[in-house]
Amino acid sequence: MLTLDSVAIRRGDKLLLTGVSFALRAGEAVHLKAANGVGKSSLLRAVAELLPVAAGSIAHQNAHGPAEAADQVALLDEQPGLKASESLRGNLTSLSILLSGRTPGAGELDAVADRLGLAPLFDSPVRYFSTGQRRRAVLARLLLSARTLWLLDEPYTGLDQAGRALLDTLIAEHRNAGGAVLMTHHGDVPDMSVIDLMGHVPQVAPDTGDDGERW
């Protein structure tokens, strides 16, 4: 589904990661681990084709070119991606059409909202949601996007215990349905292969070595 071959990530002048290689097949999940600022989020954005890689390659199965690859991934990052003044119903309807290309049935949206415990808030503007409720609304976006590869950047942030358990269930269901998950998280996650990115941090930044050419 996804193959990374000696990928290097650069942000500005700083080389964050080098030589990251792994493969992700349908039904698999990978947990990326590293300290703050190492470049986990940047790596996820590179997989989503939002950030060009500095070296190496990222190949999405069945995708020719970045546009098709972007059509396979769903990205959950720190930003909600919801319009505060629109109701949850309005937000999810728009996002579902934009991301999956099809109009959701009325019952379908209700079922998703119900599942995430957001049914009572369905017609309220997202502005009035608490942090945790907003994070749950973002999970609804994942479900409605109909994407095969989920890129989850710290998905447990802000969720209560029931919410975390729900997310575990959603991930398990997604994998059973042939989807794959690439996730960052600072704690432990059961049943996922762990890749420690600390081994891919360049020891000496190559950019600072060319003093002779500067003046």
Next chain:
Amino acid sequence: MTAWWTLMLRDLRLAWRSGGAAGLSLGFFVMATSLYPFGLGPDPVTLASVAAGLIWVTAMFAALLSLDRLFQADFEDGTLTQLLLSKLTAPGIVFAKITAHWLGVMLPLIIVSPLLALILGLPGSAIGPLMLSLVVGTPALSCLGAVVAALTVAVRRGGALMTILLIPLFVPSLIFGAASVEAGLVGTDPSGALLLAAAVSLFALALAPVAASAALRLAAE
């Protein structure tokens, strides 16, 4: 409904919601234009001779007022990232947002412009040409505005920077738009100026989606 229509209609909806750009721009346009008689004196001849230019300049300022949030709101709440992952191409996103901006912000200005023309004493016969010049010329404002809004999307307080960058770009539309109304007033053929205003709009429309989407992709990294 297709993804393009969904985005366009949602932007239109948000523009007219409280705190949206459309009501603010319309209010500014009406209030600012009705100030001119106080400053210039109520003499109808004086006012009528500058009315078309004043309305054009004020419409431009009203557009500037609405353009700084064109992409910034989507950038700040993460919607831009989701849009770039959506079924739409990046130029498609920009084109939908330009369309929504013109329909939601510029078109209401054009619709109230006859009222303001009357306040400034523009002869009734010039109202048709004024509206026509605005219809033909203002798409350039939405398009050029989108390019500069995309370039400044990640800049804190980018609105002021955007205004300074945009005003020179608006000059051709202003010259040809206002000139076509003047030509009608003095009885010469307005079609030359009108066609040039249309040319500026079409050029901006061809350029804007590609240029703005490149800038948005950089901002979304």
